[in-house]
Amino acid sequence: MTEQVIIRTVSRLMIPFIQLFALYVIAHGELGPGGGFQGGVILGASFVLHALVFGIKAGRERISRRVSDFFSPAGVFIYAAIGLLCLLGGGLYLEYDRLPLIDNEITASQLGIYGIEIGVGITVAAIMVTLFFETAERGDD
Amino acid sequence: MIIDFVLLLLVVVCGLAAVLYKNILNSIMILGAYSLLMAILWTRYNSVDVAFTEAAVGAGITTVLLLAALSRTLVEEEEPAAPKKALFPVIASISRLIPLGVVLLTGAVLVYGTLDMPNFGDPSAPANLHVAPYYIEKSHPETGVINFVTAILASYRGYDTLGEVTVIFTAGICVIILLRRRWS
Numbered sequence: 001m002t003e004q005v006i007i008r009t010v011s012r013l014m015i016p017f018i019q020l021f022a023l024y025v026i027a028h029g030e031l032g033p034g035g036g037f038q039g040g041v042i043l044g045a046s047f048v049l050h051a052l053v054f055g056i057k058a059g060r061e062r063i064s065r066r067v068s069d070f071f072s073p074a075g076v077f078i079y080a081a082i083g084l085l086c087l088l089g090g091g092l093y094l095e096y097d098r099l100p101l102i103d104n105e106i107t108a109s110q111l112g113i114y115g116i117e118i119g120v121g122i123t124v125a126a127i128m129v130t131l132f133f134e135t136a137e138r139g140d141d
Numbered sequence: 142m143i144i145d146f147v148l149l150l151l152v153v154v155c156g157l158a159a160v161l162y163k164n165i166l167n168s169i170m171i172l173g174a175y176s177l178l179m180a181i182l183w184t185r186y187n188s189v190d191v192a193f194t195e196a197a198v199g200a201g202i203t204t205v206l207l208l209a210a211l212s213r214t215l216v217e218e219e220e221p222a223a224p225k226k227a228l229f230p231v232i233a234s235i236s237r238l239i240p241l242g243v244v245l246l247t248g249a250v251l252v253y254g255t256l257d258m259p260n261f262g263d264p265s266a267p268a269n270l271h272v273a274p275y276y277i278e279k280s281h282p283e284t285g286v287i288n289f290v291t292a293i294l295a296s297y298r299g300y301d302t303l304g305e306v307t308v309i310f311t312a313g314i315c316v317i318i319l320l321r322r323r324w325s
Binding site: 025029030031032033034035037038041042044045048052069072073075076079080083093094096106107109110112113116117119120123124126127128130131132134135136137138 | 189190192193194197198201202205206209210212213283284285286287288290291292294295296299300302303305306307309310312313314316317320321322
């Protein structure tokens with residue numbers, strides 16, 4: 001597939017916009033449809049598209065095994081850490097209004113929800129990339 | 142209204158075609174089309190968040206993951222082995238009809254169950270009277286989030302979402318353990 005010039009050109013043009021759209025979906029989950037999960041899937045899909053068009057090896061150069069292995073647990077960690085921060089602020093686990101250092105309860109709640117959406121997005125994107133590469137990568141190539 | 146029936150008909154056709162094709166590559170492509178049609182249907186029912194997920198996961202990433210899995214196996218489905226000569230042909234042919242009977246019976250019970258269901262979008266349906274009014278009225282003042290699907294998933298059902306993310310993470314770990322060849 002690596003010789004097809006139309007696919008290569010179009011995906012080279014499209015991938016930055018797909019990734020930008022993914023970040024928009026993650027950040028915009030508060031206001032419209034979407035959220036961390038959908039945005040994370042789109043972000044992961046952009047790396048998968050790159051690997052499909054330019055080859056598995058080129059894809060792994062962009063997002064190496066170490067990077068995807070680091071970000072897979074990082075998102076879950078961010079989510080759980082925000083829950084613990086709420087405990088520090090005197091609330092219950094994941095009670096975002098009690099996030100420390102923020103006076104306004106509504107702002108704290110919004111920030112907490114933003115934070116966990118970002119965590120969800122990071123984990124989902126990294127896991128989608130991992131699933132694709134680990135399935136498609138053969139031991140012999 | 143007519144477009145809903147056309148979409149539903151196409152969904153059924155896609156489902157049947159995906160099962161009946163012997164070539165798995167064709168089945169995967171048809172499943173992608175199936176998911177896209179379902180996404181359009183969800184949009185018609187005003188559940189855009191579900192439609193978004195269906196389009197991104199069902200039509201997008203699942204198709205690619207199935208293709209990647211297919212690269213590890215054969216494209217053509219194998220013919221089932223010829224059945225052995227039965228000792229009592231009559232009993233064998235009857236026992237082959239039992240699964241069809243079970244499926245028809247289950248389907249009939251499900252159709253019977255839908256007769257009691259409220260109409261689509263009925264505001265007096267039990268599902269719309271329990272916690273839905275609370276979320277519609279209170280989710281914005283309580284959480285500061287406009288989209289109350291996000292408010293429920295992230296705030297009211299925060300534990301569930303944490304669990305879901307952990308499930309996704311665990312699935313990824315399992316794939317790494319099972320499929321990773323070189324631990325360089």
